[in-house]
Amino acid sequence: MERRKNREGVPVTNPPERNMTRTPNLEDVSTKQRRIAMLAAESPQMAFTSLNHYLDLDWLHEAFRRTRKSGAPGVDGQTWSDYEANLEENLQSLLDRAKSGTYRAPPVRRVHIPKGGSTSETRPIGIPTIEDKVLQRAVVMILEAVYQWDFHDCSHGFRRGRSAHGALESLWDQSMNLGIKWILDVDVQKFFDTLDHKHLRELLQIRVRDGVILRLIGKWLHAGVLEAGVLSYPREGSPQGGVISPLLANVYLHYVLDLWFHEEVLPRLRGRAFLIRYADDFVIGFTDEQDAGRVLEVLPKRFARYGLTIHPDKTRLVAFHRPRSKGDRPGTFDFLGFTHYWGVSRKGNRVIKRKTASSRFTRAVRAISDWCRRNRHLPLADQAKVLGQKLRGHCAYYGITGNSTALSTFRREVIRIWYKWLRRRHRERPRWSWFSRLLQRYPLPMAITVHSVCRVANS
Numbered sequence: 001m002e003r004r005k006n007r008e009g010v011p012v013t014n015p016p017e018r019n020m021t022r023t024p025n026l027e028d029v030s031t032k033q034r035r036i037a038m039l040a041a042e043s044p045q046m047a048f049t050s051l052n053h054y055l056d057l058d059w060l061h062e063a064f065r066r067t068r069k070s071g072a073p074g075v076d077g078q079t080w081s082d083y084e085a086n087l088e089e090n091l092q093s094l095l096d097r098a099k100s101g102t103y104r105a106p107p108v109r110r111v112h113i114p115k116g117g118s119t120s121e122t123r124p125i126g127i128p129t130i131e132d133k134v135l136q137r138a139v140v141m142i143l144e145a146v147y148q149w150d151f152h153d154c155s156h157g158f159r160r161g162r163s164a165h166g167a168l169e170s171l172w173d174q175s176m177n178l179g180i181k182w183i184l185d186v187d188v189q190k191f192f193d194t195l196d197h198k199h200l201r202e203l204l205q206i207r208v209r210d211g212v213i214l215r216l217i218g219k220w221l222h223a224g225v226l227e228a229g230v231l232s233y234p235r236e237g238s239p240q241g242g243v244i245s246p247l248l249a250n251v252y253l254h255y256v257l258d259l260w261f262h263e264e265v266l267p268r269l270r271g272r273a274f275l276i277r278y279a280d281d282f283v284i285g286f287t288d289e290q291d292a293g294r295v296l297e298v299l300p301k302r303f304a305r306y307g308l309t310i311h312p313d314k315t316r317l318v319a320f321h322r323p324r325s326k327g328d329r330p331g332t333f334d335f336l337g338f339t340h341y342w343g344v345s346r347k348g349n350r351v352i353k354r355k356t357a358s359s360r361f362t363r364a365v366r367a368i369s370d371w372c373r374r375n376r377h378l379p380l381a382d383q384a385k386v387l388g389q390k391l392r393g394h395c396a397y398y399g400i401t402g403n404s405t406a407l408s409t410f411r412r413e414v415i416r417i418w419y420k421w422l423r424r425r426h427r428e429r430p431r432w433s434w435f436s437r438l439l440q441r442y443p444l445p446m447a448i449t450v451h452s453v454c455r456v457a458n459s
Helices: 026-042 057-066 080-085 087-100 130-147 164-177 197-204 211-221 245-268 289-304 358-375 380-398 404-424 432-441
Strands: 108-114 122-127 182-186 225-227 230-232 273-278 281-286 316-319 333-335 338-344 350-356
Touching: 026 057, 026 130, 057 087, 057 130, 080 087, 080 130, 087 130, 087 211, 130 211, 130 245, 164 273, 164 281, 164 350, 182 289, 182 333, 197 211, 197 245, 245 273, 245 281, 245 289, 281 289, 281 333, 289 316, 350 358, 350 404, 358 380, 358 404, 380 404, 404 432
Parallel strands: 108 225
Antiparallel strands: 108 122, 182 281, 182 316, 225 230, 273 281, 333 338, 338 350
16 A cells, blocks of 8 residues: 655655544553562562552553542542543643652542431541542552452452442351350541551551652642632541542551451450451451450550540440340441341341441431432422432342341332422322322332342341
């Protein structure tokens, strides 16, 4: 084929299209991650001094793909569609600045969401910019490979292949099989807000000493927080909502809690015990009351050493033994949105059961009511569609074995609330017979059990 020539007869090549997005080599990214993980597993005492060379354009493309696109924009107001319009150029610029050290972490935009079932307490959430999310995800992909085999099995939060339902299953299995009689229900006071930067750097450097990676993490920790038009620079903590914050939390608590519990606490106990942790939420089960009391006494001192505080009022030791008689009523505790209690299976055996925690149930019902109030003007078909999605989302998490009563109650509450706000949009106040016909036309999904997080719950 004859090449195209200019007016002077000199052959020329076609210039690359400015916004053409190439296909990243995802297999190469996975290979790199496996290589890091294998090296980390083979050398558990080794500190990685060179990791940033894994960061390339393919790595950032994969980080962009893995980053959730439905999030709100950051302080710059840039949307995902804006960033994706010139994706190749944006990622190349991001890579160059990250490698050269000229990248500046922009402030996070702070918003507040309700905490638990409270109407007054809120949880601060930091929203990074699009670019910041992508770069944080890229660093997380590296660190996940480093710590993949370091983290203990007791850690379930924000790890690939693990989930809250896995934590619930492990809690159920170990409580039943080990004959647990005491549960230490622990609350860490404002963990993400009080995370100590100095201790975090020291703990990170046990495994990671790459200057580029550590500098980026330092920039994110010291990035400003924009709230109500006021810019501040916190000296401690890691913003909830940041892509890298959950992993930093896992690293911190791996050394502060998980490693300490398995290497120093367990060998000194008289009876058997287990630890189940999801991010900063954790419970410890014991067969011996004296063991539980000793750990309860030393735990606040251990956490205080690393700048953390165990909430004195929300941390409690619960008698959780198998009921010995009909009138014996052991305590209950809440973990991961469920109240855990002793009940009777279909065959009459004593088993641990779970139901939706009252605070979570109240919060979910209140959210449904708020949505119906604000959107009662929408077409009925649209309202039914959204409410159906919310019901399915609720069941996707709370639909576990033994929780059918709470699921059915929630569905009835959704129907009651929808009817209440539809009546208020009409002057005539339509009767229930009208609403019944509406439900036949736009039926809401049934409340069903989705997960079986125990193997013999119904035995």
